[in-house]
Amino acid sequence: xxxxxxxxxxxxxxxxxxxxxxxxxxxxxxxxxxxxxxxxxxxxxxxxxxxxxxxxxxxxxxxxxxxxxxxxxxxxxxxxxxxxxxxxxxxxxxxxxxxxxxxxxxxxxxxxxxxxxxxxxxxxxxxxxxxxxxxxxxxxxxxxxxxxxxxxxxxxxxxxxxxxxxxxxxxxxxxxxxxxxxxxxxxxxxxxxxxxxxxxxxxxxxxxxxxxxxxxxxxxxxxxxxxxxxxxxxxxxxxxxxxxxxxxxxxxxxxxxxxxxxxxxxxxxxxxxxxxxxxxxxxxxxxxxxxxxxxxxxxxxxxxxxxxxxxxxxxxxxxxxxxxxxxxxxxxxxxxxxxxxxxxxxxxxxxxxxxxxxxxxxxxxxxxxxxxxxxxxxxxxx
Numbered sequence: 001x002x003x004x005x006x007x008x009x010x011x012x013x014x015x016x017x018x019x020x021x022x023x024x025x026x027x028x029x030x031x032x033x034x035x036x037x038x039x040x041x042x043x044x045x046x047x048x049x050x051x052x053x054x055x056x057x058x059x060x061x062x063x064x065x066x067x068x069x070x071x072x073x074x075x076x077x078x079x080x081x082x083x084x085x086x087x088x089x090x091x092x093x094x095x096x097x098x099x100x101x102x103x104x105x106x107x108x109x110x111x112x113x114x115x116x117x118x119x120x121x122x123x124x125x126x127x128x129x130x131x132x133x134x135x136x137x138x139x140x141x142x143x144x145x146x147x148x149x150x151x152x153x154x155x156x157x158x159x160x161x162x163x164x165x166x167x168x169x170x171x172x173x174x175x176x177x178x179x180x181x182x183x184x185x186x187x188x189x190x191x192x193x194x195x196x197x198x199x200x201x202x203x204x205x206x207x208x209x210x211x212x213x214x215x216x217x218x219x220x221x222x223x224x225x226x227x228x229x230x231x232x233x234x235x236x237x238x239x240x241x242x243x244x245x246x247x248x249x250x251x252x253x254x255x256x257x258x259x260x261x262x263x264x265x266x267x268x269x270x271x272x273x274x275x276x277x278x279x280x281x282x283x284x285x286x287x288x289x290x291x292x293x294x295x296x297x298x299x300x301x302x303x304x305x306x307x308x309x310x311x312x313x314x315x316x317x318x319x320x321x322x323x324x325x326x327x328x329x330x331x332x333x334x335x336x337x338x339x340x341x342x343x344x345x346x347x348x349x350x351x352x353x354x355x356x357x358x359x360x361x362x363x364x365x366x367x368x369x370x371x372x373x374x375x376x377x378x379x380x381x382x
Contacts (some may be wrong), residue, residue: 128173
C-alpha cells in the first residue's frame with residue numbers, strides 16, 4: 001500500500017471517529033471501537049492524535065458493571081466557534097455555536113439597513129464585528145451566510161428581493177475573519193438545520209416561506225442542490241399562466257400569490273390599510289377578520305397545489321413547513337393538507353418545533369461544522 005492510500009485511510013478513519021462522537025458523544029474508547037468497527041489500537045492512535053490537536057477531550061468516567069470505569073471522550077467544544085448569518089431582505093440575524101453544535105449566546109437581530117450596493121459589504125462587516133464583540137474570544141471555525149436567492153460554488157447568481165447578484169461576499173469576509181466562508185441558499189440551510197436538529201430524518205423536504213418560497217431537499221441524509229444550485233426553487237413554479245410578473249422574468253410564479261410578501265400586499269389591498277405590517281396581518285388572522293381570512297383562503301389554495309406537485313415529484317417521507325403563519329395558526333397545516341387539490345399522504349406535513357436557533361441559522365452552523373470536521377452527519381444540540 002502506498003503512502004497516499006495510507007493517508008486516505010487514516011483521514012477516513014479519523015472522520016469516522018469524529019462523526020461518531022458528534023452524533024453520539026460522550027463515548028469511551030471501547031464504545032468507539034465497537035461503533036466504528038475499528039480495532040482498539042487504531043482507535044487509541046486516532047484519539048491521541050485528535051487530543052493533540054485539541055479537538056477531543058476526556059470528559060469523565062462512564063458506568064461500569066465491573067472493574068475499572070471507562071474514560072469518556074467528547075468534542076472539545078469551546079476551542080472554537082461556528083458562525084452563521086441569515087441575510088434576509090428586511091433583517092440580518094447573526095448566530096454562533098460551539099464546536100459541538102450547542103448555542104453560544106443569543107442570536108443578534110438587526111434591521112437590514114437602507115443601503116446602496118457598494119455600501120452593503122462595509123455595513124455587513126461592521127455588524128459582524130459588533131456581533132463578534134459579544135462572543136467569547138475564540139477563533140472561528142468558519143462562517144456560513146444564508147442568501148435569499150440562487151447560490152452556486154460560493155457565487156451569488158440571483159437575488160429577487162435585494163441586489164446582491166455577483167457581489168463578492170465570501171472573499172472579503174474570509175480575509176477579515178481568517179477562516180472559511182460559505183455562501184448558501186437560505187432554504188437549503190433550512191433543510192440542513194432541520195436535519196441537524198432532528199426535526200426530520202434522511203428523506204424530506206424543508207419549505208421556507210418568507211419574501212419568497214424555497215425548498216431544500218434531503219435524500220438519504222444528504223442535501224440535493226442540483227447541477228448548478230437551482231434545485232428547490234419551487235417558488236418559481238408557475239401557478240397562474242400569464243399571471244403576476246415575477247422578478248425572475250416569468251409571470252404567475254406561485255410566490256407571487258403565497259409568499260409573506262404577496263400575502264401582505266394582498267392584505268393591504270383588501271383591508272385598505274396600506275401601511276399594515278406582517279405582524280398586524282398575523283393578528284388579523286388570529287381575529288379571523290374578513291380581509292385576512294380571504295388572504296388565508298388564497299394561501300391555503302396555492303400551498304395545496306404547490307405541495308401536491310412537490311410531493312408527487314419527490315415522494316418525501318415528510319414535509320417541514322417554515323412559516324410564521326403556521327407558527328401562530330395551529331389549524332393551518334390541516335387546512336392545507338385537506339385542500340381539494342392537495343394529495344399529501346397523511347402525517348407527512350410537519351411544522352418545525354420551537355427552538356432558540358431557527359433552522360436557517362442551525363443549517364449554517366451545521367455546514368460550518370460539517371466542513372471543519374470533514375464529516376457527513378452530525379447532531380446539533382437543541
